[in-house]
Amino acid sequence: MRSSRAIDVSTGLFVLLGFAAIVFLVTQITNREFSLRSESYRLQAQFENVGGLKAGAPVSMAGVTIGRVESIGYDMDLFKAVATLRIDSRYDQIPNDSDASILTAGLLGGQYVGITPGGSDEPFRDGDQVEFVQDAIVLENLISKYLFSQAGSRDEAPDAAPAPQE
Amino acid sequence: MDLLTELLAKLRGFLERVGAMTRFFGQLVWLSPAALLRFRLIVEQVYNAGALSLVIIMTCGLFVGMVLGLQGHDLLQRFGSEDSLGTGAALALLKELGPVITALLFAGRAGTALASELGLMRATDQLSAMEIMAVDPMKRVVVPRFLGGAISMPLLTAVFIMVGLFGVQLVGVQLLGVDQGQFWSQMRGAVELDDIREGLIKGVVFGIACSLIAVFEGYNAQPTAEGVGRATTRTVVISAVVTLVLDYILTALML
Numbered sequence: 001m002r003s004s005r006a007i008d009v010s011t012g013l014f015v016l017l018g019f020a021a022i023v024f025l026v027t028q029i030t031n032r033e034f035s036l037r038s039e040s041y042r043l044q045a046q047f048e049n050v051g052g053l054k055a056g057a058p059v060s061m062a063g064v065t066i067g068r069v070e071s072i073g074y075d076m077d078l079f080k081a082v083a084t085l086r087i088d089s090r091y092d093q094i095p096n097d098s099d100a101s102i103l104t105a106g107l108l109g110g111q112y113v114g115i116t117p118g119g120s121d122e123p124f125r126d127g128d129q130v131e132f133v134q135d136a137i138v139l140e141n142l143i144s145k146y147l148f149s150q151a152g153s154r155d156e157a158p159d160a161a162p163a164p165q166e
Numbered sequence: 167m168d169l170l171t172e173l174l175a176k177l178r179g180f181l182e183r184v185g186a187m188t189r190f191f192g193q194l195v196w197l198s199p200a201a202l203l204r205f206r207l208i209v210e211q212v213y214n215a216g217a218l219s220l221v222i223i224m225t226c227g228l229f230v231g232m233v234l235g236l237q238g239h240d241l242l243q244r245f246g247s248e249d250s251l252g253t254g255a256a257l258a259l260l261k262e263l264g265p266v267i268t269a270l271l272f273a274g275r276a277g278t279a280l281a282s283e284l285g286l287m288r289a290t291d292q293l294s295a296m297e298i299m300a301v302d303p304m305k306r307v308v309v310p311r312f313l314g315g316a317i318s319m320p321l322l323t324a325v326f327i328m329v330g331l332f333g334v335q336l337v338g339v340q341l342l343g344v345d346q347g348q349f350w351s352q353m354r355g356a357v358e359l360d361d362i363r364e365g366l367i368k369g370v371v372f373g374i375a376c377s378l379i380a381v382f383e384g385y386n387a388q389p390t391a392e393g394v395g396r397a398t399t400r401t402v403v404i405s406a407v408v409t410l411v412l413d414y415i416l417t418a419l420m421l
Contacts, residue, residue, distance in 0.1 A: 004210075007209070007210060007213045008209065010213060010217045011209050011210075011212050011213040011216070011217050013217070014212070014213070014216050014217035014220055014318075014321065015212065015216075015321060017220070017321075017325055018216070018318075018320070018321025018322065018324055018325055019321070019324075021321070021324035021325045021327070021328040022321075022324045022362075022366070024328050025260070025324060025327060025328060025362050025365075026359065026362055028350075028354075029256050029331065029350075029353050029354060029357050029362075030354060030357050030358065030359055030362070054351065054354075054355040056350075056351035056354050056355065057351050057355075058345075058347045058348065058351065065345070065347055068347070068351070105249055105348065110249060110250075110348060110351065110352045110355065
């Protein structure tokens with residue numbers, strides 16, 4: 001039989017480990033982030049529609065992850081979504097006329113921000129605005145656009161003879 | 167005719183056990199607040215049920231997570247969405263695998279220990295000796311063991327899930343090359359606090375159920391060598407069945 005002190009110590013360790021695990025689950029695998037920050041700078045990008053982009057999604061350039069989406073907010077003056085991108089300081093030579101677009105990884109994958117370099121000599125600095133952006137493609141909009149254009153062309157000539165084949 | 171009477175007797179025996187267990191549970195709950203004052207006894211039982219189960223829980227959690235990583239990657243690869251591995255694995259571990267496998271292991275490791283210990287106390291008349299000394303064995307022996315088990319289970323569940331996620335990460339990210347950022351960011355995007363709550367509630371309920379079954383079977387064991395063995399076996403079998411049935415009910419309630 002172990003001494004009661006040893007029992008106390010290992011029980012304490014066990015209970016601490018258990019609570020540490022609960023804290024880990026709550027803070028690390030939900031989207032409440034409390035991670036340590038490395039050297040980085042921020043960029044702002046305004047989008048008409050961010051689609052399914054989430055905070056924490058990667059920012060990539062030519063497929064290489066260079067940063068993360070820090071937060072996504074809504075600007076009540078511009079009526080646009082504002083995404084704050086946190087870029088690793090190692091990548092500090094990105095031309096300041098580069099464009100940011102919201103892309104999807106794979107068919108079911110998450111969305112990320114892809115940056116395509118522009119031709120300017122001046123690099124982005126901390127707090128800069130990304131001027132050229134491309135919104136997320138919303139599948140429903142594409143489909144409805146297609147459907148309505150179909151319906152429209154049929155309505156215009158309801159009783160016309162079938163269009164001759166050309 | 168013989169068959170019918172036998173069947174009826176079996177059914178009656180079953181109902182008797184269910185009733186006795188319910189009464190036993192009521193007694194335990196009634197005595198629990200008083201037992202909390204003798205904290206020392208509960209700490210000892212948390213050590214027995216929890217700290218001593220930690221190694222097996224962590225080992226199994228790691229391997230369950232690693233298998234989940236392999237299987238999940240293989241499945242998701244067919245849809246070209248390996249990046250969702252984190253999400254799928256985290257939800258599977260949190261909501262089902264974590265609580266259920268922990269409960270089954272808990273019944274095997276801690277439940278059997280409780281049942282055989284109490285059964286042996288019964289068989290060697292230690293419980294009667296206590297009664298003679300005017301010590302209530304329910305208060306002194308049974309309730310601390312029940313509470314120790316019930317406290318340990320949710321903590322073990324959380325440890326299991328955490329180690330399991332580490333296993334998924336090990337295989338998925340380090341070995342099979344899923345993007346680390348996608349793995350975590352998609353997981354964070356999809357996992358809600360409710361999912362964690364669901365897992366922990368299951369852990370609490372399974373802990374109460376498994377501990378209750380273990381102490382009930384041990385306390386009411388027949389005072390023979392065979393009786394103790396049977397009580398231990400029954401503990402594992404009943405715990406496993408009850409865990410899986412409760413799992414379905416809880417899932418249906420919380421989904």
